[in-house]
Amino acid sequence: MPYVFRQGDLPKLDIQIDRGSDFAAWQAQWESYMSLSGLSEESADKKVQALNLCFSRETLSIVQNLGLSDTEKADVAAIISAIKKYIDGHINESVERRNFRRRSQQPGETFDDFVLALRELVKTCNFCSNDCTRKNIRDQIIEGILDGDTVEDLLQEKDLTLDRAMQVCQAQEAAKRQRASMSSGYHDSVAALKNPPPSRRKPLSQATSSHPPTCSGCGNKPHFGGRSRCPAFGLSCNICGKLGHFAKVCCSKLPQPDTTPTPVGTNALSLLSTIRHVTATDPAPKITLNISSLNGTTAATILPDSGADISAAGEEILAHLNEHIDNLLPSTTVPKAANGTEMHPVGKLPICLKLGNTEFSDDLHIYPDVCGILISWKACKNLGILPDCYPYPPAVTKAICTTTLDESPINIISTDAGTSMLTKDSIINEFPRVFDGIIRAMDGEQFHIHLTSGAKPFCVTSPRSIPFAYRDKLAAEL
Incomplete structure (x- = not known):
C-alpha cells in the first residue's frame, strides 16, 4: 500500500530514558510502523527522514555525533545498530544495581506501582538469568515495602517465591484498604449528623486552575510507573546537590541573577575568537583532560583558547557526564562570535577540570550551536597550559x-x-x-696542589677581568 506520512503515528525515542528493554520495545514498535504504514517499501532516504522524526532533539544531536559514515547515515539499520551500541556502552551495571537496591516503597505508593517500578529498574541490572531476576525482585520487595506486619508475614513463609510474595502483599494491602474504608464511612456518618453539608461550589482558586500536574523531579509531565521513570531519578541537583531532582525545579534556588545579558569579551577576543583556516595543514592543537560534574566523569579532547573568556561546549557533552539539560544552572552570559553575532546559552554546568595532578573548578557554558569543548584562558592558566606570566612572554634572564x-x-x-x-x-x-672588599675562601672540598718536577714556568699575557670591589686595591699595589 502507498505510504502516508502522519507524524502522530511515529514511535518516539528518547535515549536518555528509553534504555535496555525500553529500547527493544521501541525497536519493535518501529518495525511494526514500517510494516503497517508501507514505509518499508519506500526509498532509504525517506526511511531515514521518518526515523529522524522519531528522535527527541537530544537524541538526534547524539546520533549526529556518533561518527557514522555517509553510507551508514543512509541506512536505517546501521543507525539503529549504532544507537544500541551507544546505549549499551552508557549503562553502568553497578550504578543500575545500586539504584535498584535503593528503591523502596514511597508513602502513598500502592504495592502494584512499587513492583512496576522495580521491574523497570531491574531491566538494566543484567542479572544472570530470569530466575535470578525474579529472586532479586522478591528480596527487594521484602526490603522496601513500608508495612512492617507484611514483612513479618513474608519472612515466615518457607521457600517464598515472587508470585507468593506478591499475593501476600496485595492481600494485606486490600484488607487494610477495606478496613480504612469502613472506618471512614462510620466517621463520615457521625459527622454528617453534627455538621451541615459543605457547599458544593468549588473555591475560585480551584475552579479557575488550569495548570496540569507536573513531575516534582524533572518538571515535565508525570511518568507512568513511578519515580524510577523520571530522568532525574538517581541524579544530583546542580544547585543543592541532593538526589532525585533537577536544578530546574529545585526549591533551594540560587540568588536571582541579573536578567540583563552580560557581553563577554570585545571584538574578536570572545568565545569563538580562535581562527582556524579551512586549508591549514597544521590543525589547532588540542589536549586530553578529565571533566567531572556531580553526576559523571569523562575524558575529553578539548581546545585550549587563550583568547576565550569563558569555557563552552555543545549539548552532546551532557550525555557523557550523565547530565540533563533541565539540570543546568541559569546563565545570562551572552558572548559574541568572531563575526560579531550573539550566542545565547541554554545554561551552565559546574565542572572540575583535571590535568595530571592539577585541578580547576569552572563553569561550562552550554550552547546549542557549539561543536566540541573549548576552555578559557583562565582555565588554561590555572591548569598550567599557559604560563603564569601570560599574556606576557616568559623571560629566561634579566x-x-x-x-x-x-x-x-x-x-x-x-x-x-x-x-x-x-x-x-x-x-x-x-x-x-x-x-665589601673581603676575599673569602670558596666553599667546597679541600684540595692540594702537586708540582711536577722539571716543569718550566710560563706567563699569561692575556688580561684577566678584575672584580669592581678589588680594582682600587690592585691599582695601588701595582
Whole structure:
C-alpha cells in the first residue's frame, strides 16, 4: 500500500530514558510502523527522514555525533545498530544495581506501582538469568515495602517465591484498604449528623486552575510507573546537590541573577575568537583532560583558547557526564562570535577540570550551536597550559639595557616581564658581599696542589677581568 506520512503515528525515542528493554520495545514498535504504514517499501532516504522524526532533539544531536559514515547515515539499520551500541556502552551495571537496591516503597505508593517500578529498574541490572531476576525482585520487595506486619508475614513463609510474595502483599494491602474504608464511612456518618453539608461550589482558586500536574523531579509531565521513570531519578541537583531532582525545579534556588545579558569579551577576543583556516595543514592543537560534574566523569579532547573568556561546549557533552539539560544552572552570559553575532546559552554546568595532578573548578557554558569543548584562558592558566606570566612572554634572564654604573638609573626587564629601575646604590645593597672588599675562601672540598718536577714556568699575557670591589686595591699595589 502507498505510504502516508502522519507524524502522530511515529514511535518516539528518547535515549536518555528509553534504555535496555525500553529500547527493544521501541525497536519493535518501529518495525511494526514500517510494516503497517508501507514505509518499508519506500526509498532509504525517506526511511531515514521518518526515523529522524522519531528522535527527541537530544537524541538526534547524539546520533549526529556518533561518527557514522555517509553510507551508514543512509541506512536505517546501521543507525539503529549504532544507537544500541551507544546505549549499551552508557549503562553502568553497578550504578543500575545500586539504584535498584535503593528503591523502596514511597508513602502513598500502592504495592502494584512499587513492583512496576522495580521491574523497570531491574531491566538494566543484567542479572544472570530470569530466575535470578525474579529472586532479586522478591528480596527487594521484602526490603522496601513500608508495612512492617507484611514483612513479618513474608519472612515466615518457607521457600517464598515472587508470585507468593506478591499475593501476600496485595492481600494485606486490600484488607487494610477495606478496613480504612469502613472506618471512614462510620466517621463520615457521625459527622454528617453534627455538621451541615459543605457547599458544593468549588473555591475560585480551584475552579479557575488550569495548570496540569507536573513531575516534582524533572518538571515535565508525570511518568507512568513511578519515580524510577523520571530522568532525574538517581541524579544530583546542580544547585543543592541532593538526589532525585533537577536544578530546574529545585526549591533551594540560587540568588536571582541579573536578567540583563552580560557581553563577554570585545571584538574578536570572545568565545569563538580562535581562527582556524579551512586549508591549514597544521590543525589547532588540542589536549586530553578529565571533566567531572556531580553526576559523571569523562575524558575529553578539548581546545585550549587563550583568547576565550569563558569555557563552552555543545549539548552532546551532557550525555557523557550523565547530565540533563533541565539540570543546568541559569546563565545570562551572552558572548559574541568572531563575526560579531550573539550566542545565547541554554545554561551552565559546574565542572572540575583535571590535568595530571592539577585541578580547576569552572563553569561550562552550554550552547546549542557549539561543536566540541573549548576552555578559557583562565582555565588554561590555572591548569598550567599557559604560563603564569601570560599574556606576557616568559623571560629566561634579566636583560640589562644599559651598563653604566653612575648614579643614573639602569633599565632592566625582570622575569615577570615588568620593567623596574635600578641604581648603583640599590645594586650594592642587594649584593653586599660582592662589594665589601673581603676575599673569602670558596666553599667546597679541600684540595692540594702537586708540582711536577722539571716543569718550566710560563706567563699569561692575556688580561684577566678584575672584580669592581678589588680594582682600587690592585691599582695601588701595582
